[in-house]
Amino acid sequence: MTTTSLNLTKKYRLRHYTEPVVFSLMLGASFFAVLTTLGIVLSVASESYRFFSAVPLQSFLFGTEWAPSSPIPSFGFVPLIVGTLLITIIALAVAAPIGILSAVYMAEYATPRARAFAKPLLELLAGIPTVVLGFFAALTVAPFIRAMGAQVGLTIASESALAAGLVMGMMIVPLISSLSDDVINAVPQAMRDGSYAMGATQSETIRKVVLPAAFPGIVSAFILAISRAIGETMIVVMAAGLAPNLSINPLAAVTTVTVQINAMLVGDQEFDSAKTLSAFALGLTLFVLTLILNVIALRVVRQYKEHYA
């Protein structure tokens, strides 16, 4: 009797010592997320600071020429962001209709069997690594577009914004459709029932009741999609090329922020040159840009959820 109770006390005592340790380990682990953000901000920002002490901020943000390798290098951000936005717009023009209409189909029309086919299909597309899509864009889609252009007498650059944008659009389809699917499902059934009771057909209900009600959620899906497209690297590295043309012609070759980050860092690098440091300045810009978009999107979603909760 006495021995067991002794053992128990001992065990209890041990528990008092180990548990605070385990607790602080868990607390420490969850701080890694904060540390990572801090690491990104501090490391990227400090390298960027060194870059901006060599290149003035105005000439970076408003310069229209990007020529880091020329004897008198110029680091104008404008051609890169214009190229990035051009490809993003093409991608959204593809992904928005396909994504939303698939979401409408899955949420409103699909039988359980059709859904069991369509959902894994979209998940499969979402799971394909972007390097694979980049290979497809560069070696199949781009030559195809070029040949089509030649048929109608258009000269299309072999690394056109169009090829990269189209394939990136397909990459974003699963993101838009799964987010839109969620928000469409969150629209209360009572709203649909009300519409049907007034004699509306199913498509009239979807177009005039469900989609307007789901609009804020769909907007936030768009914003997340834009953020994803701006940060996407492999498709544009492989299919969009390096030429920093300031152009909004989708048939021309353009370059993007991520392509230039990659180009500045790959290969022989001396770490203190303005050229390599510019990659961090571009990275910081990209980080800030995507962070703002994500915060906006999350806020829109939260308000939307509160609206129907």
Next chain:
Amino acid sequence: MPNFTSSPRTLKRNRSERIFRAICQSAIALTALFLVFLISNLAINAIPSLTQYVVRLSLVVDPAKVDATQIAAGDFQAIVRTAIAAEFPDVTAKPEKKKLVKLFSTSIAENLQRQVTADPSLIGKTITVEGPLAADADSFLKGQQMSVSALGENSDFEARALAKLKEAGKLTREFSWSLLTNGDSRSPEKAGLRGAFMGSLFTIAITLLVALPLGVAAALYLEEFARQSRLRDLIEVNINNLAAVPSIIFGLLGLAVFVNKFGLPRSSPLVGGLVLALLVLPTIIIASRAALRSVPPSIREAALGVGASHQQSVFHHVLPLAVPGILTGTILGVARALGETAPLLMIGMVAFIADVPTRITDAATALPVQVYLWSALPEAAFRSRTSVAILALLIVLFVFNALAIWLRNRFERRW
């Protein structure tokens, strides 16, 4: 009584209903079509590389060229050149002999060296050695190239020589195992994926070792122990934002912190794995929290009721029940990490590396990076090999995803 169902307005509305429905269906169909086209295009591109023409040469291991005491210094290329010349006794001009030698891969001599090193008694004997044809000759025989020369020069001479070899039964078409067992090479017929496989394996092992414990511990803290506080909000906001940061930014972080500050070896799976661990950490935390949340409170209450401490109830009862869900989320996160390329480019895992890595600090590439590297090479044979590499990557990803789904269906409990 008016007939509503056939009034023009009703018919019009019903027609627009059908059209809208068809448009929605075609959106899904378009996605399916894209996938089918993508996969079949890759498969068709990959087929030529799955087989390879292998040549068998019988040759004399000339003791004048190889010294038994210094086998590594032997001139095996010369022995193979002699054997090739012996196959074509009527060719005497030197430039044409050179053209003949170019039809054969240099790995024939490497195979010969391996055989002789393993068994030095072969020196002086006549033996048969196998090896692939050079990539251009191989592509020509498979009908992929109109001419043996990739540049499209006149190559009737080479074509006749290949036809002669084929008629003599010296050539066989075999499955190209070398594509899986060799390291990378500049010559397409010698290039293989083993280095990339090992690189990916090391990288993912590091990712898993770092991200799984950290992710589960963080999820346990946030879900089971943290009180509602500003600290917890800060951590949660951070995790949600990190999940949406572009992957290339994590690469910049790895370059600036792990490589430049901590001085870890550039291009190594160690750094790659750490970067990918940070990248998938939010995914693992979010999945683990969902798994923990699905364990009903009655389990915790029962444990507390018989005298367990809060931590005992979590570690002895809640966590084991959440393991299947955590593993499913982890496998999906790791599958994502396996396909990531951009962060690995930033930390320099993108160089040409012929040696297969044996340690986590060796310079290495990974499977998706190998795809990127090969896709940039001009040779047509590499284009086909890139497709094979992609299919290998997709198969690995498919296995991971299937495993996750199986785990979910097999072990997940509905409460």
